[in-house]
Amino acid sequence: MATLTVSDLCVSYGSVEAVRGLSFECSAGEVVALVGPNGAGKSSALLAIAGGNRDARLSGRVELDGEPLLGRAPERISADGLVLVPERRRIFPALSIAENLLLGASGWARRSQGLVAVEEMLMRFPALAAAPDRPGGLLSGGQQQQLAIARALMARPRVLLLDEPSLGLAPEMVKRVFALIADQRRGGIAVVLVEQAVLGAVRLADRCFAMRKGRIDGTVTEDRLGRFVDAYFGEVDAVEAVR
Amino acid sequence: MTETIQDVVNAVSLGSLYALFGCGLALVLGTARIANFAYGAAIMVGAYLLFLLADLPWPVVVLGVVLGVVALSLAIDGVAFRPLREADPTTLLVASFAVSVLLTNLAIAIAGARTKGVDFGSSLLGSVDVGGVSIAKLDLLTIALTAATLLTLTVFLRRTLLGVQLRAAAEDFTMARLLGVNANRVIAAAFAISGVIAGLAAVLLTVRSGTLSPDLGVQPVLIAFIAIVVGGMGSLAGATAAGFLIGCLSVALEVLLPPDLRPYRDAFLFSLIIVILLGRPQGLFGGQQVGARV
Amino acid sequence: MSASALLRAAWPPIALGCGLVLLTLLIGASDTAQPLIYVILAVGLYVFVGNSGLISFGHVGFMALGAYAGALLTMPVTTKEILLPDLPGFLAGAPLSTVPAILLAAAFVGAVAYLVAFPLMRLSGLAASIATLSLLVIIQDVLHNYEALTGGAGTLTGIPTETTETTLLVWALIAIAVAFAYQRSRFGLRLRASREDEVASRAVGIRVERERRTAFTLSAMTMAVAGVLYAQYLGSLTASSFYLELTFLVVAMLVVGGQRSLTGAVVGAVVLSAFATIFDRLEAGEGFGPLTITLPDGSREILFGLFVIAVLVWRPDGITRGREVPWPFSERVDSALRSLVEMLPTKRPLGKKG
Numbered sequence: 074m075a076t077l078t079v080s081d082l083c084v085s086y087g088s089v090e091a092v093r094g095l096s097f098e099c100s101a102g103e104v105v106a107l108v109g110p111n112g113a114g115k116s117s118a119l120l121a122i123a124g125g126n127r128d129a130r131l132s133g134r135v136e137l138d139g140e141p142l143l144g145r146a147p148e149r150i151s152a153d154g155l156v157l158v159p160e161r162r163r164i165f166p167a168l169s170i171a172e173n174l175l176l177g178a179s180g181w182a183r184r185s186q187g188l189v190a191v192e193e194m195l196m197r198f199p200a201l202a203a204a205p206d207r208p209g210g211l212l213s214g215g216q217q218q219q220l221a222i223a224r225a226l227m228a229r230p231r232v233l234l235l236d237e238p239s240l241g242l243a244p245e246m247v248k249r250v251f252a253l254i255a256d257q258r259r260g261g262i263a264v265v266l267v268e269q270a271v272l273g274a275v276r277l278a279d280r281c282f283a284m285r286k287g288r289i290d291g292t293v294t295e296d297r298l299g300r301f302v303d304a305y306f307g308e309v310d311a312v313e314a315v316r
Numbered sequence: 317m318t319e320t321i322q323d324v325v326n327a328v329s330l331g332s333l334y335a336l337f338g339c340g341l342a343l344v345l346g347t348a349r350i351a352n353f354a355y356g357a358a359i360m361v362g363a364y365l366l367f368l369l370a371d372l373p374w375p376v377v378v379l380g381v382v383l384g385v386v387a388l389s390l391a392i393d394g395v396a397f398r399p400l401r402e403a404d405p406t407t408l409l410v411a412s413f414a415v416s417v418l419l420t421n422l423a424i425a426i427a428g429a430r431t432k433g434v435d436f437g438s439s440l441l442g443s444v445d446v447g448g449v450s451i452a453k454l455d456l457l458t459i460a461l462t463a464a465t466l467l468t469l470t471v472f473l474r475r476t477l478l479g480v481q482l483r484a485a486a487e488d489f490t491m492a493r494l495l496g497v498n499a500n501r502v503i504a505a506a507f508a509i510s511g512v513i514a515g516l517a518a519v520l521l522t523v524r525s526g527t528l529s530p531d532l533g534v535q536p537v538l539i540a541f542i543a544i545v546v547g548g549m550g551s552l553a554g555a556t557a558a559g560f561l562i563g564c565l566s567v568a569l570e571v572l573l574p575p576d577l578r579p580y581r582d583a584f585l586f587s588l589i590i591v592i593l594l595g596r597p598q599g600l601f602g603g604q605q606v607g608a609r610v
Numbered sequence: 611m612s613a614s615a616l617l618r619a620a621w622p623p624i625a626l627g628c629g630l631v632l633l634t635l636l637i638g639a640s641d642t643a644q645p646l647i648y649v650i651l652a653v654g655l656y657v658f659v660g661n662s663g664l665i666s667f668g669h670v671g672f673m674a675l676g677a678y679a680g681a682l683l684t685m686p687v688t689t690k691e692i693l694l695p696d697l698p699g700f701l702a703g704a705p706l707s708t709v710p711a712i713l714l715a716a717a718f719v720g721a722v723a724y725l726v727a728f729p730l731m732r733l734s735g736l737a738a739s740i741a742t743l744s745l746l747v748i749i750q751d752v753l754h755n756y757e758a759l760t761g762g763a764g765t766l767t768g769i770p771t772e773t774t775e776t777t778l779l780v781w782a783l784i785a786i787a788v789a790f791a792y793q794r795s796r797f798g799l800r801l802r803a804s805r806e807d808e809v810a811s812r813a814v815g816i817r818v819e820r821e822r823r824t825a826f827t828l829s830a831m832t833m834a835v836a837g838v839l840y841a842q843y844l845g846s847l848t849a850s851s852f853y854l855e856l857t858f859l860v861v862a863m864l865v866v867g868g869q870r871s872l873t874g875a876v877v878g879a880v881v882l883s884a885f886a887t888i889f890d891r892l893e894a895g896e897g898f899g900p901l902t903i904t905l906p907d908g909s910r911e912i913l914f915g916l917f918v919i920a921v922l923v924w925r926p927d928g929i930t931r932g933r934e935v936p937w938p939f940s941e942r943v944d945s946a947l948r949s950l951v952e953m954l955p956t957k958r959p960l961g962k963k964g
Contacts, residue, residue, distance in 0.1 A: 125494050127402055147493040156495070163491045165484045175477065176484050180496025184477040228496055351736055399923040405736045406665050410865055411922050413667075417858045418915030421908030429907060534854065538747060541740045549737060579755040586744040586751075593741065594729040 075101045075138060075154065075231035075263050077122075082133035082143075083287075084114065084121045091117035093287035094133070101231065104254065104264040106278035107289075108271045114287040115267040116160050119234045122265075123157035124150040137232060152180040154231035158238060162221040166210025170201050173209050173220055177227025190227060198223050215246035222253055232263040239270040251277050272298065321449045323571050329455035331563030332462035333520055337536045338543030338559030339466065340513035342552045345544060346486035347506040349405060353412040354392055355514060356537025357419035358385050362518025363434075363528050364423060370436045377436065382515035389511030390504060398500065416533070423530040430529070437523035458520050465516060466556065469509065478505055486552070542589055548599030558600060562589075622934040623790040626876050627783045633880070634779050645883035646778040647840050649876055652863040653785045654832030656875035658825045659864055661798055663805035664735050666826070667857055668745030669833045672719050674753060674852035676834025677841040678760055679715035681769045684708065684842065689768035696758035708772055712781075712838045716831040723830030727823040735808075738822075746857065753849035765848045773842040781839060785832055789872050797824050855911065859886070862914045866921050868928025873935045878928065882917075886910060 077099045084092035092114040099105040107115050120126045122135050124147035135143040142150050151157075164173050171191055178187040195202040198219055209220060218238055225233060235254065239247040251273055257264055268274035271293070275281045281293040344352050362385040369377045396415050400408055440457060443450040473479035478501075484492040485502045493499050517536060522528065539562060540555075547558030565588065569581045577584070592600070617624070630649065634642045655669050682690070682697070684705045690697055706714065730741050754763045792798045801821040804811040812818055841847055859882065867878020889910035892903065921928060 123494055125490050127490065146499070147490070148496050148498050151494055151496040159491065159494070163488055165487045165491070167487060168480065168484060172480050172484075175480055176492065176497065177495050179477070179481060179492070179498075182477075187477060224495065351740065396919055403922070403926065406663065406739065407922055407926060409736065409739060410665060410861060411919055413858060413861065414915045414918035414922070417855075417911050418919075421911035421915070424908035425906040425912065531854075538743060542744055545733070545737045545740050549734070580751060583748045583751040583755075586748045589744065590726075590729050590741065593733060593737075597732045597734070597737070599737075 077155070077232045077263055077265065078134070078136045079118075079122065080134040080136075082118060082121060082135060083131070084117045084126070085130045086117075086126075086128070090287060091129075092121065095284070095288055097282060097289065099232065099263045099265050101261050101263045102258055103279040104258050104266055104277055106266045106268055106274040106281040107284045108268055108274055108281060108293060109284035109290075111269075112286075113284045115284050116236050118284075119157060119236050119265065119267055120159070123147060123155060123234055125157060125159070148180065151228055151230075154229070155234070156225045156228045156230035156232070157234040158221045158225045158236065160236040161240065162217045164209040164212075164217050164220050164224070167208055169206045169208055170212070170220055171195075171205040173224050174201075174227050177224035180228055187227075194223050194227055214241045215243065215249075218242060218246070218250055219253070222250070226257075230262060232265070233257055234265045234267075236267045237269060238266070239268060239273065247273060318449050322451065323567065325451050325455050325459075327564040327567035329452075329458045329563075330567050331560040332459050333517065333524075334539050334543065334559040334563035334566075335556045336462055336465065336513055336517045336520075336559070337540040338547065338555040338562075339469070339552065340510040340517070341537070341540035342544050342547070342555030343482075343513075344503075344506050344510045345555075346550065346552055347482055347489070348393075348397065348503040349489070350397055350408045350412060351405065351541065351544070352392075352510075353409065353537060353541075354396075354415040354419065355412075355510065355540060356533030356535075357416040358388055358392070358511065358514045358533070359518045359521065359536050360423060360530065360533035361385060361388055361419060362515045363522045363532055364427060366436060366519060366522050367432065367434050367528055370434060374437065378516075378519055381519055382512055385515035385518065386508050386511035389507040389514065393504060393507040397503075401499070416537075420530050420533070427530070432528045434522050434526055434528050437519075440523055454520075454524060458524075461516060461520065465513060472509075478502070482506060486550070542586070544599075546589055546592055546599055548601040551599070551601045554599060554601030618937055620790070621937050622871075622873055623786045625935040626786050626873060630779065630782060630786075630876070634775060640775075641887060643773075643775050643778055643843055644887070645880060646775065646782045647836055647843065648860070648863065648883045648886075649782045649879040650778075650785045650836040650839065651833060651860045652867070652875040652879035653782075653789050653872065654829050654836060655860050656829075656864055656869065656872060657789050657792060657832060658822075658829035660869050660871065660875065661793055661801045661805065661825050662822050664822070665739045665861065666742040666829070667739065667861075668742035668749070669829055670852050670857040670860065671746045671749030672723055672830035673833040673837040673840070673856075674749055674849065675719045675722065676715045676837030677847055677852070678753065678766075678837075679718050679834070680711050680838030681766060681841045681847055682759070683711040683714060684770055684772075684838075685768055686770070693761060693766065693768055694758065698758070701759075705770070708777070708838075708842065712835055715838050716834045719834035719837075720827050720831040724823065724827045727826040731819045731822040731826065746853065750849060750853055753852070760847075760849060763849060765846050767846040769841050769845050769847065771842055771845040773839055778839055778843070781835060785835065786872065786876065788828075788832070789875075792825070792828060793872065797821055801825055858911070859914065862918050864928075865918050866928055868930035868932050870927060870932030871930050871934050874928050874930040874932065877930055881929070882914065885913065889913065 080096050082092055082095040083090065095118050097105060109115060117126065117129070121129060121131050122142065124145055131143055133143065134141065137153055137155055140153065142153070142155065165176065168176070174191045174194055175187045178190050182190060195205060200216055200219055201223060209217065212220060222238070238250050242250065247270060254264055254266065255277060266274060266278060275293055275295050275298055283290045283293050341352060341355050344350055362381045365381045365384045366377060369380045392415055396411050397408065400411055440453045443452050444456065473483055481492060481497045481502050482505060485497060521532065521536070539559065543559035543562055544555045546562070547554030562585065566581065566585055569584055570578065573581060573584065651673065655666065658666055658669065682701050686705055687702065690702055726745060730738055733741055753760050760766060793802070800816045804816055804818040804821060808818060863878035863882045864875055866882060867876070868874025889905065892905045893907055893909060895904040
């Protein structure tokens with residue numbers, strides 16, 4: 074049973090504190106969503122958990138089943154089963170779809186095993202299987218997002234972090250992506266989702282937290298959603314909205 | 317007409333050698349983000365190794381030189397660059413400069429500062445008759461060896477897992493690590509391949525010139541640096557092509573410049589390059605920024 | 611500004627200046643000449659490197675240009691006729707004295723540097739550094755081959771050796787003062803901002819290329835001054851001495867001392883000069899103090915190479931950690947001094963018990 078525990082995570086870049094004491098838990102088979110405005114520190118938090126920001130100062134605790142992760146090399150963290158689908162996808166533009174997928178298996182596979190796994194993954198993503206040799210840079214936004222998720226799945230994660238997967242996608246595509254995420258939950262993966270598409274995130278997630286100025290402000294549920302949105306767009310006092 | 321063909325072969329041959337220079341350096345720059353000034357010193361060490369081994373049968377010599385330079389490159393990475401993994405590009409450049417000075421002066425301390433003659437591959441110094449034109453065997457060898465090396469490298473980069481990882485690391489190093497690519501292994505691989513190329517370059521250079529000196533690595537690394545900047549800092553193919561272009565330009569200048577200006581050939585070459593950069597600061601094939609991404 | 615506030619603001623150059631004067635007096639004339647030239651070189655390179663965060667391999671080339679310009683401007687007419695018969699008319703004339711020669715050489719080199727800076731500073735940081743290397747090569751090539759002006763690859767002799775250690779000291783102090791004034795000026799501060807965060811400083815409206823060009827030029831002019839002084843100190847010039855070895859030496863001084871502060875440049879220059887002198891003696895077989903071993907040629911560079919790598923790995927900010935000379939009179943010492951003064955016996959009016 075994979076459980077990700079984050080306690081009092083702080084991330085700063087120089088004198089700028091992006092994350093100031095973030096705490097939450099996410100277990101296998103559940104989706105935890107973090108929503109909030111830009112600059113709330115959501116992406117910095119995910120990147121720090123996955124080990125991706127090499128020039129930030131980190132403090133606090135991040136544990137996967139009790140194993141400390143904070144500050145470890147990203148390749149070790151991903152080998153332990155925590156994989157990030159980053160903001161803006163960051164697929165490798167000059168590499169083909171198949172090569173992007175193969176990369177995802179870097180932590181555990183030799184080439185032959187990796188190629189087999191690529192074939193299997195392509196079967197689950199027919200949109201990608203159509204042209205596996207196409208360079209990643211030429212794909213549409215929706216295809217890139219699917220590729221990014223598929224690539225992360227190649228790493229056989231127990232915990233999957235997704236940073237704004239709906240960014241720049243048409244509503245149909247967003248639905249499909251969220252359905253994919255729900256599939257992962259069904260498969261027993263712990264999912265942490267950062268999103269600006271609040272409604273979709275709230276409906277999908279088992280628990281949804283509002284993040285503002287580097288820490289969690291409160292929980293968000295569908296019925297309270299209206300007041301939440303108003304608060305963050307300045308209509309109502311923020312504290313009132315999430316009480 | 318014959319002369320033109322010979323000049324062209326000359327140009328392609330020098331271009332090939334310079335393409336090797338650019339390729340080896342760009343490989344390490346792309347993956348490890350290090351502008352490795354010590355690359356020239358590695359070539360120099362290869363040449364001195366060749367001098368030491370010169371009396372042995374040639375396959376042993378070439379293998380010995382290549383393995384020696386690979387070992388040196390890996391050692392340089394391990395000792396000087398690994399502790400500086402998170403440092404900025406300027407620091408790494410200065411560190412590589414220090415390593416280069418270190419190695420050059422070690423060579424002076426051990427072998428003396430004066431130029432030595434090397435007798436190796438003298439059978440290659442003759443010419444061959446191709447369709448009525450006399451072509452230097454060395455030129456043919458250089459072209460063939462470079463082509464073979466670049467082909468092998470391309471196959472490696474496309475068909476092996478490590479090769480794909482190297483290409484990914486060159487595009488987005490952090491993302492590659494987030495997916496499980498081992499940073500140190502990939503960088504070591506880049507240094508090793510760079511070492512193979514440097515070793516081969518050392519062999520070709522030494523056969524060409526027949527001499528050795530502690531500063532023989534300076535010109536190759538300078539050319540490699542320029543090739544990288546002209547080719548575009550993010551592009552391996554760009555640096556290789558730019559190296560080739562610089563070699564051809566160099567021969568062209570040699571042929572076309574009036575005799576009293578010929579000693580300034582290098583100055584012209586470098587000035588031309590500054591002009592190219594005026595028009596295209598990102599390099600001929602450039603696009604990617606090496607350095608801070610916003 | 612009150613006198614003490616002014617003193618405090620200008621403390622680093624004043625302290626460094628006093629330190630240099632002291633050292634010169636203590637060590638004695640003949641051994642301080644080369645270190646003082648190195649100080650000017652280090653301070654000169656620092657003006658560009660320390661403020662912009664970019665390394666330049668080309669500035670020793672500007673020193674060379676200054677040296678040869680200074681030589682041509684100060685050599686007596688008859689010497690020039692013999693050694694450099696093909697000199698163009700305007701240079702074959704009567705020699706200037708030291709100060710005008712320095713100023714003219716610096717102006718000339720400054721103009722060249724400013725022109726060259728236009729294409730170079732458009733390049734990204736790493737590419738610019740690489741391009742400065744090609745600058746060094748071009749200058750070296752020209753010096754080697756333009757025999758009419760430089761005497762070619764050989765040694766150009768006959769330069770009047772009018773430079774005393776006092777002159778060198780004075781110019782070193784001037785260089786330190788100019789460097790400090792620059793780094794505290796608007797231009798210097800803007801450039802330093804771009805060093806910290808290039809993207810943010812552009813966003814704030816700082817013209818990064820323009821500020822880099824200014825520093826590049828000022829730095830080149832300082833190196834040119836050092837070049838003229840060097841030429842007049844040695845009395846002869848060889849083109850190949852202005853190439854990679856000297857470049858590395860000056861870079862090493864900045865790295866070891868701390869490339870982000872003026873104090874670092876001076877400290878680095880003094881420290882490495884000291885080592886250089888020791889090693890020169892050891893390499894020549896003269897022994898030094900209790901050490902009587904003879905080191906092979908190149909040992910000095912090997913040591914410096916190791917130094918630089920060690921510093922970069924363990925203390926990347928160098929000896930001074932990028933800080934300037936601290937104001938030594940801390941608040942506690944200040945107030946302690948004041949209370950001491952108050953405790954001194956003063957005249958008491960009669961009739962009051964003490």
